[in-house]
Amino acid sequence: MNPRNPLGVHALVWVGDTGPASVSTAVDKTRAAGYDLLEFSLHDSLNLDVARTRQELEAAGLQVACSRGLAMDADISSDDPAVVGRGERLLHESLAIAAGLGATHLTGALYSAFGSYARPLSTAGRANIVTVLRQLAKEAKGTGVTLGLEICNRYETNVVNTARDALRLADDIGEDNVVIHLDTYHMNIEENDMVRPVLDAGDRLGYVHVGENHRGYLGSGHLDFTSFFHALGTIGYSGPITFESFSSAVVAPGLSADLSIWRNLWNDGEDLARHARQFMTSHLTAVPA
Template sequence: MTVTHGVHALVWTGSWTPEEARRAIAATAEAGYDLIEIAPIDPSGFDADMTAGLLQEHGLRVSASLGLSADTDVSSEDPAVVARGRERLAAALGVLRDSGGTTLCGVLYSKLGKYDAPATERGRANSQETIAWLADKAAESGITVALEFCNRYETNIINTTQETLDFIAVVDRPNVMAHLDTYHMNIEEHSFTEAVRAASAAGRLGYVHIGESHRGALGTGSIPWPEFFGALDEVGYEGIATFESFSSEVVHRTLSNDLAIWRNLWTDNHALARDALAFTKAGLAEAAARRGGAQG
């Protein structure tokens, strides 16, 4: 099982100036990762050519994630808001393409934030139609779209693996995948194993976020890591597994508020990233050893 190990750019920096991009990409490589996940929430602030050059210099791959705002919410009933959301998604897709990446993930189907009512039928249809449109544009550049389902406080469209698979079935595009995140799974799923199995059996397990229950250092919260790593090993997952962690030590001007990052869960991001990679690799290796022992 060959997993591509990534780290979220917000572990290193809250913005993407040339200096910060160089520092984040260099730190990612020094920590031993294969990939950095950039966050072009405002795509106009990303220099894709500069990013591509730095990635090539340090021998790294790249993915991109974002969440939409209320003003760009493609699950809105307002056609003007949906249109702005499509513009934002198209721009982010362009940043990823020009940076050399092939997976666009995250909350691409709604705003990232708490809703005060369930999704409407028209709003859900707008979201599904937008993802179909985005998938077709992405396919032109060989890009996969991975939908990150989030907990109930961050979206009202998809909160579980099964809801994501049902949403994808309506969209009906071969390059749309499910993006599983352990932080959200810990809130919404009844079984990590069954969630991974369901996404894999549907042929839609396309991206994984490795995050602790409190978004801090791995192994210090309540995520059932042996179960999750065991499930990935069982299905032979060979995609991207990106470590995601947030602290008020590193602040993004909008995302930190959207995710309610109010306190320092860590201050030494270099040690955090190195330890997370070691933890993930060890967990996957132990899962493989357990499976081998059981088969023997």
């Protein structure tokens, strides 16, 4: 497999916010660690200077992707039109930020809030998701941004927990710039293995998060990364592969609590990121052409 998939790192490996100083730190450290792409969570978008950030990314020669989830009071999977409306506005604002940064992808739990739901997704709520994301995808086409449906575990959403769930949702949205986003951390909880979801997604796989089962150093947990990377090779995946890891060493107000980041899985983001890049490169290089 071509080891030149764009390799990315999540900004939360470096910093907990997107203020100017933190963005500069994240850009500098991402470039120094040899990555091709930097992913920003838009949980702190009010502090993000879009024009300045784009200039810094371009000067560093870095690609950029954006990710986000919604909030319970701004959730397009709700049955409440007012709540859906707030979520829809948030998504369109996020798309404008992603386009302004020159992002390749806007991805994540675009379809619901982060959190454990007390009941299954309703028929009306699912219809709201389809309507809102179809319109968002149409708007995204004019910006060159691809939308990703990140598959998250049952404790973070009740909408899509498996690749097949996401494929059905993408089919219903019906726009060709909506892709599947697999994340090995979530796959470990919800999927039967690390291969079948990749094969099921096939050429509709458009973004990948690589994270260990405990979200620490790659290779220090029990995930079968060998099979996963071989599956990526089988389908000829050439899109971004982004390392995502969280520790209480870097606190993102609000988001750290939403993701239940309660302990230090690492203290040195630079060592963690260098290790992750070498780990991913080695696995990609080992996959037969």
